[in-house]
Each structure stands twice: as C-alpha cells, then as structure tokens.
Amino acid sequence: MRWDHLADDDTTPARGTANPALFGTDVVTTRTFDTPEFRGITFHEVRARSIVNRVPGASRMPFEWTVNPYRGCTHACVYCFARKTHSYLDLDTGLGFDSQIVVKVNAPELLRGQLGSRQWHGAHIAMGTNVDCYQRAEGRYRLMPGIIAALRDHANPFSILTKGTLILRDLELLRQAAEVTEVGISVSVGFLDDELWRTVEPGTPSPERRLDVVRVLGDHGIGCGVLMAPVIPFIGDRPEQLRATVRAIAAAGATSVTPLVLHLRPGAREWFMGWLAEHHPRLVPRYERMYAAGAYAPTWYQRRITRQVHELAAEFGIGPADRGAPRRISLPDDTATAAAVAGPTQLTLL
Numbered sequence: 001m002r003w004d005h006l007a008d009d010d011t012t013p014a015r016g017t018a019n020p021a022l023f024g025t026d027v028v029t030t031r032t033f034d035t036p037e038f039r040g041i042t043f044h045e046v047r048a049r050s051i052v053n054r055v056p057g058a059s060r061m062p063f064e065w066t067v068n069p070y071r072g073c074t075h076a077c078v079y080c081f082a083r084k085t086h087s088y089l090d091l092d093t094g095l096g097f098d099s100q101i102v103v104k105v106n107a108p109e110l111l112r113g114q115l116g117s118r119q120w121h122g123a124h125i126a127m128g129t130n131v132d133c134y135q136r137a138e139g140r141y142r143l144m145p146g147i148i149a150a151l152r153d154h155a156n157p158f159s160i161l162t163k164g165t166l167i168l169r170d171l172e173l174l175r176q177a178a179e180v181t182e183v184g185i186s187v188s189v190g191f192l193d194d195e196l197w198r199t200v201e202p203g204t205p206s207p208e209r210r211l212d213v214v215r216v217l218g219d220h221g222i223g224c225g226v227l228m229a230p231v232i233p234f235i236g237d238r239p240e241q242l243r244a245t246v247r248a249i250a251a252a253g254a255t256s257v258t259p260l261v262l263h264l265r266p267g268a269r270e271w272f273m274g275w276l277a278e279h280h281p282r283l284v285p286r287y288e289r290m291y292a293a294g295a296y297a298p299t300w301y302q303r304r305i306t307r308q309v310h311e312l313a314a315e316f317g318i319g320p321a322d323r324g325a326p327r328r329i330s331l332p333d334d335t336a337t338a339a340a341v342a343g344p345t346q347l348t349l350l
C-alpha cells in the first residue's frame with residue numbers, strides 16, 4: 001500500500017484520509033485544483049484494476065455491462081440514486097458525494113485492453129448508468145475521448161446517458177463511432193423550471209443547455225433521446241409544466257422521450273427530504289405519505305405521469321421509447337436494485 005500526494009502548477013495536495021483498499025486499488029493520489037470550477041472539490045485519482053462491470057441482475061436489465069470512469073458527481077443532484085454507493089468508500093453520501101470524486105485515470109487503457117481480450121465478445125456497454133461520465137471533472141481528466149476511441153476501434157456498441165454539455169466536445173469521435181457501431185445517446189431533462197433546477201440540480205448545465213445538446217447531436221446525424229427524469233411530484237408535475245417540457249424536448253429534435261417519476265432510495269431519500277424540508281416544508285407530509293411504502297411513488301401516480309407525457313409526446317410529434325426495440329437506457333426494478341446496491345455497480349438516474 002502506498003500513498004502519493006502529487007501537485008503541479010495549479011494543484012495542491014489534499015489532506016487525504018481515504019483508504020486505498022476501499023477504492024479497489026493500491027494507490028490513491030488525492031488532489032485539489034485551485035480554480036473556481038473545482039474549488040472545494042477533492043479528486044481521488046486511482047489506477048483501477050478493472051473497468052468493465054457486469055450489472056448485477058443483468059437478466060432484468062436492458063444492458064449487461066457498464067463502464068464508469070468516475071465515482072461521485074459534482075452535478076450534485078439532490079435526488080441522485082448513486083449517493084449510497086459513496087458509503088462503500090467510507091465517504092459521505094451528502095456533500096461528500098458532490099465533492100469527493102474518484103477518478104479512474106487509467107480507464108481508457110484498461111478498456112482498450114478489455115475490448116481486445118479473447119474473452120470479450122463485443123457486448124453493448126452502457127455509460128452514465130451510475131454517475132455522469134461528462135461531469136465537470138471530465139473537462140480536466142479527459143477520459144471519455146480515450147474510452148470512445150477504444151470502443152470505436154473495436155466497433156463495440158455503446159450508449160451514454162448524461163446531463164453534461166461536455167459531450168459535445170467529443171462529437172467527432174461519437175460520429176466516427178456511429179459509423180462503425182451502434183451508438184445510443186440520451187440526455188436527461190426532467191423539467192424546465194429555472195428555480196427548481198438551481199436548487200435541486202445545482203451543479204448541472206441548465207435544462208435549456210442540455211436540450212441544445214440534443215439539437216446539436218441531431219444536427220450532426222446522431223439521434224438523441226431524452227430521459228424525462230425525474231418528474232418531481234407536486235413540484236414539477238403540473239400539467240402546464242409537463243406540457244412545456246415535452247414541447248421543448250420535441251422542439252430540440254429528440255428521437256424519443258421516456259418519463260420517469262422521482263424515486264427515493266436510501267442515501268438519496270435522506271438528502272432529498274432534507275432539501276424538501278428547507279425549500280418546500282409544507283410538502284414533507286405529502287411526500288412521507290407518497291413514499292411510505294418504499295422508494296417508488298404509487299403505481300397509479302407513475303401511470304398517470306407516463307400517460308400524460310406519452311399523450312403530449314404524440315401531440316408534439318415524438319414517440320415514447322419503442323418498447324419493442326432494445327432500450328439503451330432504463331432503470332432497475334426493485335429486485336435488480338437490491339442486487340446492484342450490494343455490489344460495485346449501481347444504476348442511477350442522470
């Protein structure tokens with residue numbers, strides 16, 4: 001076991017307390033950057049031992065393999081389902097999840113090696129299923145170009161779900177990959193409301209900027225779906241809000257829209273309820289009733305939202321994700337989630 005604390009011109013070594021064994025590696029370099037973009041954020045750079053994860057309970061998933069170059073996410077969505085996974089690293093699931101970011105710096109070379117191995121048979125790889133691979137850290141670490149290039153060179157099908165506009169940096173690589181294999185891109189936009197965005201997704205690009213991503217990808221021949229998630233009960237679910245959101249998604253040229261109601265698993269639930277008590281205290285009892293039975297809103301409510309969004313999608317000329325086609329992005333059911341929570345890979349909502 002060895003600790004490195006490296007520094008370059010604009011970095012300073014941080015007082016690291018992380019346990020390398022918990023990160024699945026022998027070495028952790030803990031680093032901070034003295035730039036406004038990364039102020040208050042600590043990066044734990046690791047050389048991972050593996051990068052392609054098998055999804056627990058994959059038989060119930062639309063994909064079996066994932067690649068996650070980061071853990072933790074500076075997009076800091078209050079409802080983020082991946083919060084719980086930070087506890088496996090002995091890191092805090094609240095602010096710690098937003099500001100203690102694990103970076104698998106060798107992800108591209110590991111992936112290239114895996115794709116070239118005889119055991120690998122070219123299965124679809126999903127990215128952005130745990131935390132956002134185009135979060136702000138990616139601007140600094142630039143892992144995704146190497147990852148996409150490896151997938152392109154092996155003509156390996158893949159998908160990306162993101163809230164990050166940084167994906168446009170890699171447009172040319174994505175276009176090249178799409179020429180040789182199946183590439184699915186989805187952007188997550190649950191609502192347009194500006195104030196809601198600033199408080200509940202404080203580290204993300206605005207919904208409008210995310211829809212610009214959909215537009216630009218489409219302009220370059222890369223179809224992009226929208227995961228309309230989360231629809232937040234009593235705050236982001238008024239008919240006029242749903243209507244405005246679906247209309248904007250359609251105007252951006254999305255190939256599909258898939259609604260998903262907020263769900264609150266352990267880790268996310270506590271953090272979200274704290275936010276709710278601060279910003280919408282009168283809604284706390286309603287939420288306690290709505291999520292009394294578990295992580296999911298009642299089925300009748302989920303069906304109502306799905307129906308409303310599908311009707312709006314039809315009105316504005318976009319269809320819901322085709323249930324007959326292989327869906328690139330989805331969320332686990334309870335059984336799969338339980339399995340996922342127990343392991344290193346957990347699906348989340350971007």
Ligand code: SF4
Binds near residue numbers: 079131132163348349
């Ligand atoms: S929901 Fe997605 S974008 Fe938001 S913090 Fe979690 S991983 Fe990041």
